[in-house]
Amino acid sequence: MSARMTTTAYAQGVRNALICGIGVLAFWLSIAGVISLVSDRPIRDSFGTAFAILWGFIVVWFVAAWIYGRQTGGRVILDCGPHPTRNLFLINAVIFLFLGVTGSLAGTSAASMDPGIAGPSFGISFALYWVIMATGRLQMRETGIWQYWSLLRWSRIDTYSWANDCTLLLKTKGALSSLGRGALPVPPEHKEAVEKLLQEHCPIRRPT
Numbered sequence: 001m002s003a004r005m006t007t008t009a010y011a012q013g014v015r016n017a018l019i020c021g022i023g024v025l026a027f028w029l030s031i032a033g034v035i036s037l038v039s040d041r042p043i044r045d046s047f048g049t050a051f052a053i054l055w056g057f058i059v060v061w062f063v064a065a066w067i068y069g070r071q072t073g074g075r076v077i078l079d080c081g082p083h084p085t086r087n088l089f090l091i092n093a094v095i096f097l098f099l100g101v102t103g104s105l106a107g108t109s110a111a112s113m114d115p116g117i118a119g120p121s122f123g124i125s126f127a128l129y130w131v132i133m134a135t136g137r138l139q140m141r142e143t144g145i146w147q148y149w150s151l152l153r154w155s156r157i158d159t160y161s162w163a164n165d166c167t168l169l170l171k172t173k174g175a176l177s178s179l180g181r182g183a184l185p186v187p188p189e190h191k192e193a194v195e196k197l198l199q200e201h202c203p204i205r206r207p208t
Helices: 007-039 043-072 086-105 120-135 188-201
Strands: 076-082 137-141 144-147 151-153 157-162 167-172 182-185
Touching (some): 007 167, 007 182, 043 120, 043 151, 086 120, 137 188
Antiparallel strands (some): 137 144, 144 151, 167 182
16 A cells, blocks of 8 residues: 555645745856856856756756665565655656757747746756655665655664654755655555665664
């Protein structure tokens, strides 16, 4: 049985998204500011180029992390199923693929629209992002937890706990760990097996 989206996971996901959104916005404005200073153009004219640079970096980092995690995760010990909102992810993939392709067919270019925000490359790459998200699965692997599209190594887990709705709450080690934490909805029938694996690899269990 697939995990259902829990209230705890949804609330934590919203908080994490807000934190990431603020961080991305700060980087976007910073890149635009640098471009504006170097090119001696108004900062508003640099937003599109800055977005294209930032988005390109995000896509390369995301795909590289996905490939690296897939290759180094090791054998699957326990498969807990797909993401609870995979159907929504698939719908997003179709929408952005359609927008990307039709934008390309319509001749969208730097001359007609901002290529950093509305170009076909953005739509197609964003569709790829949603496809990877939709096909991801929650898995306990030899070297860590495969969190649908990224690998969290056992050694990076600082503390963990369980919410009442069977959501696994994870706090990782590192300077940025205080900004957010993981919240993974686990199917109830797999909770005992997941807990056993956590005790083997993360023997200290404290509230996160």
